[in-house]
Amino acid sequence: MKPGRMLLILLLVCASVPASFLYASPAFPVAVMTGAACSIAGFIMFRYYHADLVLFLVVQPCMFLAWFVSPILSFSLEMIFIVGLLASIGLLSRWGDLIPPAIFLIGMATIAFLLSTTRHTTIPVLLFIPAAALVWLGILGLAYRTTARAGGGMP
Amino acid sequence: MGIFFAALAMLLFAWFFDSVPALYVSVVTGGFLAFRAIAFLRDAEAAAAALSLSREATPITLRQGGIVTVATTLKVAVPRGMKARASDIPPSGSPVIRGQASSPDLEPGDHSVTLRYGMTCLSSGSIRWKGVDLLLSDPFYSLTLPFRSDEFREPAIHATPVGRYHKREGAGIYGEKDLEKLTVVKGYGIRAFRDYISGDDPRSIDWKLSAKHGKLFVREYSGISGKYPLLVVDLPDSAVLCPQNLRDQVLGAALEAAREMSTSPQGCSLMIISGANLLAFLPHERSLQKVESALFEFHSPQRTVQCYRTLDPIVAEALRARISGEEDLQSDLGKRLLEIYTRFIPEMKPLPFDVQCARVFSRPSETALHVLTTGTGDISHLATLGLFARRLGVDASLGLPEDTASPHLMQKLRGAGYTLVRVV
Numbered sequence: 001m002k003p004g005r006m007l008l009i010l011l012l013v014c015a016s017v018p019a020s021f022l023y024a025s026p027a028f029p030v031a032v033m034t035g036a037a038c039s040i041a042g043f044i045m046f047r048y049y050h051a052d053l054v055l056f057l058v059v060q061p062c063m064f065l066a067w068f069v070s071p072i073l074s075f076s077l078e079m080i081f082i083v084g085l086l087a088s089i090g091l092l093s094r095w096g097d098l099i100p101p102a103i104f105l106i107g108m109a110t111i112a113f114l115l116s117t118t119r120h121t122t123i124p125v126l127l128f129i130p131a132a133a134l135v136w137l138g139i140l141g142l143a144y145r146t147t148a149r150a151g152g153g154m155p
Numbered sequence: 156m157g158i159f160f161a162a163l164a165m166l167l168f169a170w171f172f173d174s175v176p177a178l179y180v181s182v183v184t185g186g187f188l189a190f191r192a193i194a195f196l197r198d199a200e201a202a203a204a205a206l207s208l209s210r211e212a213t214p215i216t217l218r219q220g221g222i223v224t225v226a227t228t229l230k231v232a233v234p235r236g237m238k239a240r241a242s243d244i245p246p247s248g249s250p251v252i253r254g255q256a257s258s259p260d261l262e263p264g265d266h267s268v269t270l271r272y273g274m275t276c277l278s279s280g281s282i283r284w285k286g287v288d289l290l291l292s293d294p295f296y297s298l299t300l301p302f303r304s305d306e307f308r309e310p311a312i313h314a315t316p317v318g319r320y321h322k323r324e325g326a327g328i329y330g331e332k333d334l335e336k337l338t339v340v341k342g343y344g345i346r347a348f349r350d351y352i353s354g355d356d357p358r359s360i361d362w363k364l365s366a367k368h369g370k371l372f373v374r375e376y377s378g379i380s381g382k383y384p385l386l387v388v389d390l391p392d393s394a395v396l397c398p399q400n401l402r403d404q405v406l407g408a409a410l411e412a413a414r415e416m417s418t419s420p421q422g423c424s425l426m427i428i429s430g431a432n433l434l435a436f437l438p439h440e441r442s443l444q445k446v447e448s449a450l451f452e453f454h455s456p457q458r459t460v461q462c463y464r465t466l467d468p469i470v471a472e473a474l475r476a477r478i479s480g481e482e483d484l485q486s487d488l489g490k491r492l493l494e495i496y497t498r499f500i501p502e503m504k505p506l507p508f509d510v511q512c513a514r515v516f517s518r519p520s521e522t523a524l525h526v527l528t529t530g531t532g533d534i535s536h537l538a539t540l541g542l543f544a545r546r547l548g549v550d551a552s553l554g555l556p557e558d559t560a561s562p563h564l565m566q567k568l569r570g571a572g573y574t575l576v577r578v579v
Contacts, residue, residue, distance in 0.1 A: 052294065053157070053158065053294055053295070054157070056158070056187075057157060057158060057161050057184075060161065060165075060180050060184065063176075063179075063180055063183070064176045064177060064180050065176075067175070067176030067179060067180075068176065071179070074176070074179065078183055082187065089236055089293070089294050090235055090236045090263070091194075091235060091236040091293075093235055097235070100190070100194055101190075104186065104187070104190040107186065108182070108183055108186060111179070111182050111183075111186075112179060115175050115178060115179050115182075116175075118175060119175070120173055120175075121169045121170060121173050121174065121175055121177075121178045122170075122173075124175075124178055125166065125169060125170050125178065128166070128178070128181075128182060129166075132185060132189075135189050136189065139189060139192045139193060139196070142193070142196045143192075143196055143298065146196050146199050146200050146203065146298070146300070147298065147299075147300060147301065149203075150203040150289075150300040150301060150302055
């Protein structure tokens with residue numbers, strides 16, 4: 001299969017599923033237009049400028065719409081697309097490679113469940129910002145440690 | 156970067172429009188970035204631990220300016236989903252003249268890469284490599300891992316110095332004799348003996364004494380007199396982009412000069428600055444190792460003090476005197492300017508750099524000044540140094556790389572008090 005074709009197919013699936021579920025609802029025209037726009041943008045990206053990460057960004061409006069159908073649907077589509085993305089860039093070549101994405105997706109499923117029980121975003125946003133800051137501080141510290149302690153030849 | 160901004164935009168959207176789906180999308184995209192960052196760093200650490208190097212250089216001992224052929228073999232384990240590029244970092248003042256010191260992009264898997272290149276040693280003494288850089292990248296992130304431990308800097312090569320100071324008009328770095336270098340002049344008496352340091356002129360080795368004691372001794376000759384210069388090395392500001400080769404050329408020239416000066420009776424007086432910031436001052440230092448470590452310690456200095464457009468109090472006084480002496484002082488502008496100078500001059504305080512320069516130049520031994528600079532960015536501090544040298548009657552010369560030695564800059568520096576501006 002041509003590189004990126006699998007992601008394009010996944011993008012088309014993610015674009016059409018929310019629209020089909022929203023049939024006969026007021027949001028249907030918006031879902032169709034969004035799905036069509038994402039599909040065309042994805043096809044253009046695939047045809048002229050192959051970049052998997054851009055397809056990941058292009059598919060996000062469809063995830064946004066899928067939430068209105070069901071948070072589970074949104075999470076499922078997100079999970080399928082992320083697994084497809086990781087496989088496409090060669091990060092899922094062994095069974096052992098599935099463990100880190102599985103941990104990440106379990107975390108995202110928990111967040112999706114918690115968010116589906118809330119109506120307003122004020123408290124989640126206020127929790128999310130310091131949590132994100134702490135995570136990125138930790139990542140920066142890890143990056144510093146990796147750079148500073150690069151010695152080579154270590155066991 | 157695009158994903159990061161998308162996550163941020165969705166977060167703001169979720170906050171302002173109270174949209175839970177937008178918050179979810181923001182969390183997923185931001186979380187995915189964080190997840191990939193952690194996975195990337197974990198793989199990078201594994202790749203760093205697996206890197207090993209063996210480097211062969213021929214010849215190990217050579218004349219300064221000679222060519223060294225290098226074969227560096229790197230064993231790299233590139234993790235899945237990543238690309239890697241390894242670069243051998245030659246010593247300062249040793250540009251690569253043939254071949255490539257960088258590998259092509261390496262795909263995932265175990266690799267053994269041999270980098271073959273030739274470099275020319277412009278600096279002298281015992282020279283070691285700076286190390287190796289390993290650039291790792293995946294579709295999300297890239298990271299350069301610097302390997303600077305001793306095992307990545309071996310072997311040391313020994314470059315014997317040759318005279319590179321050309322005869323020139325006027326007073327030179329070693330005084331009025333205009334010697335090509337501080338050479339041994341035959342017929343002069345022997346002042347002392349000392350241990351051989353790698354790079355010493357082999358002609359100065361006293362073979363009889365060396366054979367008697369079982370180690371090499373070199374003769375120090377008397378009769379070499381002249382001015383002992385203060386060597387000033389002006390390093391570029393790390394906050395401003397400066398090509399690496401410019402910095403290397405200046406450091407190479409500084410090492411070369413320090414090498415010769417440290418063997419002189421007075422030692423090497425070294426002042427390391429970055430703009431108007433004094434980083435180190437080593438008066439009469441005879442240990443070349445200390446000089447080298449001082450030069451390499453400040454590889455990326457930050458200029459905390461900038462003296463751009465700083466007016467010297469004495470220059471201000473001269474300007475005030477000139478304005479007051481003008482005949483058409485009747486104009487409002489002239490009067491106002493004179494009043495401003497009159498009020499402000501008593502309040503003007505010299506910069507710390509001015510005080511430091513004054514202290515350094517007040518030492519009786521400093522009778523010549525030699526400045527090495529990249530010539531990039533603000534040159535106010537060079538003008539300050541030149542001004543001090545001129546005030547105290549110290550002979551000042553300045554060297555800068557060819558790439559930055561524009562006629563305009565050289566003319567400007569000559570006007571700043573340097574009797575000689577040359578290309579290093």
